[in-house]
Amino acid sequence: xxxxxxxxxxxxxxxxxxxxxxxxxxxxxxxxxxxxxxxxxxxxxxxxxxxxxxxxxxxxxxxxxxxxxxxxxxxxxxxxxxxxxxxxxxxxxxxxxxxxxxxxxxxxxxxxxxxxxxxxxxxxxxxxxxxxxxxxxxxxxxxxxxxxxxxxxxxxxxxxxxxxxxxxxxxxxxxxxxxxxxxxxxxxxxxxxxxxxxxxxxxxxxxxxxxxxxxxxxxxxxxxxxxxxxxxxxxxxxxxxxxxxxxxxxxxxxxxxxxxxxxxxxxxxxxxxxxxxxxxxxxxxxxxxxxxxxxxxxxxxxxxxxxxxxxxxxxxxxxxxxxxxxxxxxxxxx
Numbered sequence: 001x002x003x004x005x006x007x008x009x010x011x012x013x014x015x016x017x018x019x020x021x022x023x024x025x026x027x028x029x030x031x032x033x034x035x036x037x038x039x040x041x042x043x044x045x046x047x048x049x050x051x052x053x054x055x056x057x058x059x060x061x062x063x064x065x066x067x068x069x070x071x072x073x074x075x076x077x078x079x080x081x082x083x084x085x086x087x088x089x090x091x092x093x094x095x096x097x098x099x100x101x102x103x104x105x106x107x108x109x110x111x112x113x114x115x116x117x118x119x120x121x122x123x124x125x126x127x128x129x130x131x132x133x134x135x136x137x138x139x140x141x142x143x144x145x146x147x148x149x150x151x152x153x154x155x156x157x158x159x160x161x162x163x164x165x166x167x168x169x170x171x172x173x174x175x176x177x178x179x180x181x182x183x184x185x186x187x188x189x190x191x192x193x194x195x196x197x198x199x200x201x202x203x204x205x206x207x208x209x210x211x212x213x214x215x216x217x218x219x220x221x222x223x224x225x226x227x228x229x230x231x232x233x234x235x236x237x238x239x240x241x242x243x244x245x246x247x248x249x250x251x252x253x254x255x256x257x258x259x260x261x262x263x264x265x266x267x268x269x270x271x272x273x274x275x276x277x278x279x280x281x282x283x284x285x286x287x288x289x290x291x292x293x294x295x296x297x298x299x300x301x302x303x304x305x306x307x308x309x310x311x312x313x314x315x316x317x318x319x320x321x322x323x324x325x326x327x328x329x330x331x332x333x334x
Contacts, residue, residue, distance in 0.1 A: 037196075038057065038196070039196050049190075053186070060185075076092055081168045081169060092158075096157075099115070111150055113287050113294075114262035115169050141265040174287040176202050177202050179199050201241055203282070206235075208235060217232075239285060240289045241277075297324060
């Protein structure tokens with residue numbers, strides 16, 4: 001692993017496709033509060049095929065939202081969260097798949113990814129029902145912590161059990177990546193094998209773009225935004241980035257991120273600006289990117305080395321950015 005220092009003033013990091021040939025077919029839309037982009041390398045893309053693909057993608061994303069959105073009060077997950085039922089709650093196959101993976105990643109990261117953090121998210125003002133963003137009292141945090149913990153949910157097949165009816169599940173740290181994987185499935189079902197899918201910066205690629213790997217850039221801070229901080233060349237991989245630079249508030253001169261540490265009940269410190277993870281599954285990369293924002297950097301890098309996981313962590317050290325890379329990450333830099 002290695003560390004590199006570059007100077008910085010402000011932060012504005014995103015993952016995005018760097019070069020998309022203008023003659024490639026593409027579809028755009030909006031889902032989960034984010035824009036999505038789908039493009040593929042295929043000489044045969046009639047208007048009829050484009051319309052059919054768009055309809056299939058929109059239907060697939062609608063199904064995902066109906067299963068696991070917390071903003072839609074009629075979604076399957078919202079109904080579970082609002083229910084007084086605590087045992088033998090039957091989940092749909094799709095919801096089961098995502099919750100099982102969330103539980104697995106929680107165990108892998110020693111509870112850093114915790115999909116039961118909704119009470120803390122609401123308390124700090126980042127939830128769908130929140131009214132104000134302000135630092136809560138220690139007593140309020142302690143009370144919310146009694147409702148939080150990945151050990152408060154268990155899964156047996158497609159049956160969910162909650163420790164009590166105040167336990168809430170929020171899949172925002174993993175659902176967007178799952179949406180990327182789902183679109184990729186639609187494309188492959190339609191015989192398209194060379195493509196790029198992007199939902200709000202979470203990206204999955206398959207095959208090549210005009211016989212070359214797809215190139216994805218992680219942009220520099222705003223002061224250097226004209227060029228990417230780094231570029232990664234991908235084939236048949238997904239990449240996800242989590243950061244605290246988009247959704248936060250400041251109070252009494254202190255920065256409070258929307259990424260809550262379930263072990264402390266408080267937002268993560270501002271030192272880690274972003275984490276980027278490469279994996280076969282965008283859902284898994286999405287969840288791990290969030291977890292590694294919460295874990296100490298040395299622990300994140302140790303886990304990455306143990307798993308041979310490509311990871312890049314950007315740390316702010318007194319207005320300088322320090323870039324930490326796992327050994328597996330460098331192979332993706334062109």
